Amino acid sequence: MNSIILQGATRLLVALILLFSVYMLLRGHNQPGGGFIAGLIAAAAFILYALAWGMAAARASLRVAPARLAAAGALLAAAAGSLAALAGLPPFTGLWLFIGGSETAKGIPISNVLLFDTGIYLAVVGSVLTLFFVLEED
Amino acid sequence: MGWLLALPFLLPIASGLLAFAARRNTGLARGISLLGCGLLLLVTAWIFASVSRQGPLVAQMGNWPAPFGITLVVDRLSAIMLLVTGLVGLAVGVFALADIDRRRERLGFQGFFQLLLAGVCGSFVTGDLFNLYVWFEVMLIASFALLVLGGERQQVDGGIKYVALNLVSTLLMLTAIGLVYGLTGTLNLADLHLAIAAQGESVAVNALAVLLIGAFGIKAALFPLFFWLPASYHVPPVAVTAVFAGLLTKVGVYALIRTFTLVFPADLEFAHNLLLVAALLTMLTGVLGAAAQYEFRRILAFHIISQIGFLVLGLALFTPLALAGAVFYMIHNIVAKTNLLLISGTVRRMAGSFELAQIGGVYRASPLMATLFFIAAFSLAGFPPLSGFWAKLLLVTASLEEASYWVAAVLLVTGALTLFSMSKIWAEAFWKEHPGGGALALAALGRPEQWQRVVPSLLLVLVTVAMGIYPEPLITFARDTADELLNPAGYIDAVLSQSPD
Helix, strand or coil: CCCHHHHHHHHHHHHHHHHHHHHHHHHCCCCCCCHHHHHHHHHHHHHHHHHHHCHHHHHHHHCCCHHHHHHHHHHHHHHHHHHHHCCCCCCCCCCEEEECCCCCCCCEEEEHHHHHHHHHHHHHHHHHHHHHHHHHHC | CHHHHHHHHHHHHHHHHHHHHCCCCHHHHHHHHHHHHHHHHHHHHHHHHHHHHHCCEEEEHHHCCCCCCCEEEECHHHHHHHHHHHHHHHHHHHHHHHHCCHHHHHCCHHHHHHHHHHHHHHHHHECEHHHHHHHHHHHHHHHHHHHHCCCCHHHHHHHHHHHHHHHHHHHHHHHHHHHHHHHHCCCEHHHHHHHHHHHCCCHHHHHHHHHHHHHHHHHHCCCCCCCHHHHHCCCCCHHHHHHHHHHHHHHHHHHHHHHHHHHCCCCCHHHHHHHHHHHHHHHHHHHHHHHCCCEHHHHHHHHHHHHHHHHHHHHHHCCHHHHHHHHHHHHHHHHHHHHHHHHHHHHHHHHCCCEHHHCCCHHHHCHHHHHHHHHHHHHHCCCCCCHHHHHHHHHHHHHHHCCCHHHHHHHHHHHHHHHHHHHHHHHHHHHCCCCCCCCCCHHHHCHHHHHHHHHHHHHHHHHHHHHHHCCHHHHHHHHHHHHHHHCCHHHHHHHHHCCCC
16 A cells, blocks of 8 residues: 555554553553553554555564564463472462562562563564464465 | 473473474474473373372462462373373374475474474363363364465365364353353362352253353264364374374363263263263264275274264263273273374375275285284274273173163174274275285385384384283273262362462
């Protein structure tokens, strides 16, 4: 599609959508959101980019092959779940680290749950884009 | 403890992902996949040893106590199914080295194969109905990928039929799970036992039982829901058919046994009668379908259906002896059936086709392959002293004890017809002269291929023979398994009493 309006709007929108997907990823632990839905949103950004600028440009902007991204994401999620082994806990137990936490303030909570969600995020982006590129290029 | 029970699915997932990432380097991907299969067999053997020593093992994922988190439970039934999955996984993994072409390996065969094993093992270890559904999905995705991998026309044709009918099953299962949750507020299998027992014999419970028979019946290829199986099992490479035949339908049967012994009360008259009728018709249609076929793999595919009938029959009779027979039959059947398909692949390589009319002379070309086929086939048909004989003996005795003479008659007729099909293959493929110039000798295949084809078959035949001439340990184990299934109190205590670490 060669529309200057779409192309102009896409420049703005893609950045916003990607930012929103990260926001969804981070808020997902306690509120609606999470790795799966954030991954879908991020994939939508790349799909929009592909519609405006073409498949080749979208592939180039992703930098890595989407199938590889999916495999890396799944491995990351598995590794995050396996971290519990180091603490001697059952698989997929949540481990929490509160940076700067004190008696009164919670600090910044960092956990392997977030790492797991990030893995899911990458796996979803990778697999959705793999499907989309294959279907669109055939 | 948690880690040991999670390993049967974590290991194949990890090796599958690594093998998929390395798929362009076929040597490396093969190494990872084989290592994964070897480790899986070791882990399942370890689990089997601990369970047979100390009873059900339980682990709570994420340290959430049951019934709130996802529970993994391995009792005797799960343990022996895991062990035989490890065995079949390794045998098919080695055979696939010779059978799967380079192109399919570059497309990621090894990765999907491992993912399939993860789905099968996951279904056997989970103690949660929704989690079981998730593992079924993992299996469905992996098996669909394996079916169509390579993209030949007939593969896509078979794959579409396979996935369409299996999606119906998935939908039924999901509906049933939704209703179960609405009715009881729990999906943990052990907790469900208590919640369903509190419901008493209600319409809702009977409806749920029938919905689940539909869902698992499609997966298990039960009459009249088996049409997807003969439509799809002859299209992929033989190694894929072998692992499907060995494991996939059996997971459906496992799910039936698990839900009808653990979740539903033992006096569910209507559902048991339904299972009994379906089982008998499955046995007969499968074996009659096979008698009408003249293609090696299609005959075996129809026999898968017929043998599913035997397994479900053991469940439907619902006596300790019948359930023990079903367990013994399941183990015997997985080993013998996988092996027969592996052998069919080697015969095709030697004689050039699956069509019985176009092949022959394999006995002359390789007495070794002929012997391996003979043992596996006559074990399947139930000849003493091979493993199939004991399996059928247990089931026939169980039906005679219940005074169900016509059930015993159907069992024996099906056995005779199985023998007919096996003799047909023997006469056509092995005994008669090859119609066009003779079969290749095994030695002509080259050393590595010869090893990769013969060693898995030899290993599985040894298991069959061992189960045949020394059946006592397995029969004892099957009887213990049946007792455990019929008295689920131990299972439920183990799940619900365990506090998080």
